[in-house]
Amino acid sequence: MASSEARTRQKQRQRTPNVGVRAALFLALFTCTLRCSECEKPSNIVLILADDQDVYLGGMTPMKKTKALIGDAGATFSNAFTATPLCCPSRSSILTGQYPHNHAVRNNSLDGNCSSPLWQKGPETTAFPVYLSKQHYQTFYAGKYLNQYGKKETGNVGYVPPGWDQWHALMGNSQYYNYTLSVNGKAEQHGDNYEKDYLTDLILNRSLHFLDDRSPQRPFFIMLSPPAPHSPWTAAPQYEKNFTDVKAPRDGSFDKPGKDKHWLLRQPSNPMPSTSLNFLDNAYRKSFLYQDMSPLSTEMFYSQFSLPIDKRQLYDFDIRIPLMVRGPGIKPQQTLSAPVLNIDLAPTFLDISGLNLSFVNMDGQSFLSQMAPELRNGTARPYFLVEYTGEGHLDPDPACPKLGPGLSQCFPDCVCEDAYNNTYACVRTLVEHNLQYCEFADSESFVEVYNLTSDPHQLENIVKKVDPTLLQAMNQRLIKLQSCEGDSCRATKI
Secondary structure: OOOHHHHHHHHHHHHHHHHOOOEEEEEOOOOOOOOOOOOOOOOEEEEEOOOOOOOOOOOOOOOHHHHHHHHOOOEEEOOEEOOOOOHHHHHHHHHHOOOHHHHOOOOOOOOOOOOOHHHHHOHHHHOHHHHHHHOOOEEEEEEEOOOOOOOHHHOOOOOOOOOOOEEEEEOOOOOOOOOEEEEOOEEEEOOOOHHHHOHHHHHHHHHHHHHHHOOOOOOEEEEEEOOOOOOOOOOOHHHOOOOOOOOOOOOOOEOOOOOOOOHHHHOOOOOOOHHHHHHHHHHHHHHHOOOOOOOOOOOOOOOEOOOOOOOOOOOHHHHEOOOEEOOOOOOOOEEEOOOEEHHHHHHHHHHHHOOOHHHOOOOOOOOHHHHOOOOOOOOOOOEEEEEEOOOOOOOOOOOOHHHOOOEEEEEHHHEEEEEOOOOEEEEEEOOOOOEEEEEEOOOOOOEEEEEOOOOOOOOOOOOOOOOHHHHHHHHHHHHHHHOOOHHHHOOOOO
16 A cells, blocks of 8 residues: 555554454455454444455465455355355345345346345345444445446435445446445545555545544444456556466366356357457456455456356356454354355344344344354254346347347357356255256256266266256255245255
8 A cells, every 4th residue: 555544544454453343354255243242242343245256266365364364363164155146136145135036136237126226125125234223333335335336227326225324335336446436425536546546445444434433332334345356357556467477277167068058058169269268367367466465355267168257157166155254252263164155144244233133034044153153053054045047138249149139248259158048046955965956947947966076066967867856855945945035045954
C-alpha cells in the first residue's frame, strides 16, 4: 500500500486484534467470530467473500498469509461446497441461507431474478443482516454485492438493502478501476488512480475507518467482498510482473474429452486448439497476481474438459470452495471433513449472534458445532443438493452463428460455457459412498453419476454401471431435496 492513508491503516490493522476486537476469520469465502462461553457480549463477525475463488486447481497456493493467519490459526474445511456454482445465485444463497429453488435467483441476469424487485421485496427482506441488525449488531458492507445491483431496473444505487448500517457497494459486476459505488445510497464515481481507486484496497481501508468509528458497546458484522480474483483480473501495480511463467495445470480432467457427459461438455473440440490454451494460460496467470498480499488476497481458475473458464458446471472443480475460520473457541490447526455448504453461513452467523434459529426459515444449518463442539451439539448432513438453471440468449452469438440460439458465455473457438438446457440438479453424498448423481432438464433427460472415490476427476459417467437400486435411492433423495424448505432440507439420515 503506497499512500500515507494506506500505511496508517496497515498499522491499525496490525494492532486491531490487541484492542478487544474478537473477530474470527472465515476466509477464502469467509471470516467470522465465535460466540464463546466466557464472553459477556456476542462476538464480532468478519466475512471475506472472494469472487470465483478456486480450491480445486491450486487456488490457495499463492495465499500463504491467508493460510497462516486464518487456516493455521483455526479450522480448514476440506469438504466445503456451494449449493450452486454461479455468482448471483450463490451470493443470494449466502445472504438467505436458502437453496436457489427457495430464493428463486436462477442466474446472473435480471430475468434470472438477480437483485430484481421480486428479490428485493421477498428473500432479501429476511437475509441474515436483517436479523443481525435486530440483534443490535453494527453492520458494514463493502465491495461487490449482486451482479445486477445498482442498475436502473433494480432501483439504481439509491437502493440500500435492509440490515446494513454502512453500505459501500459496487454497481454491477467485478471491476477494479473506473466503477461506481453506492455509498449509503449516494453514487460515488471512481477512476483509475491506484492509491485512490483500486477497489480491493479501498474496501479494506473503509472497513478500518468503520472499526475506528464504531460503538464499542455493540458487536459488529463486517462483510468484505473484493472483486478478486474475478475478471478483468487487474492486479495491483506491485504484483503485475509476478508469475510470468505460470500456466494452467495440465493434470486431472484438463483438456479431457467430455465423453458420456451432457452435450455442452461434448461440444468443445478436443484437444483444445492453441488459441484456447493461450487464452486460458493468460487468464490463469493474471488470476495468480492476486497472490500473498493480505487476507484479502485471492486466486482461482479452471479449464477442465476442454472448457476455457467460468463456473457453471456440476463438477467438483466448480462447486468446491475454500473455507477457513478462526476465532475464540476454535482450536488451531484443525482440518474438518464434514460437508459444509454456502447456505450454512447465514445460520452460523445467527447462531453466533445468539439468535434462536427456530425463528428463521433457512435451509442451511449452523456448523458452529463442528468448529467448537464444546459450545454446541450438532450433526453433519449425510447428503446435499447442488442445483443450477442454465443461462442463454434468444439470438445466436454473432461470433458463432453456426451454434444457433440458446447459448451464452462463448469464448475463443466458439466454446460455450452455458445454455438454457444446462439446467441440472444433483444429490451429493460423502457418507458411506462418495457419489454424485445429477439429472438434467433437457430433451435427453440426461443423467450423470460419478464415484469420486475411484474417479476423483469425474472422468467416467457410470450411470450404466451402477446398481439400479442405488440409482433409485439417489433419485428419490434428489426429488425430496428439490422441493425441500427449511427443516426438510437438513437430512440427518442416509
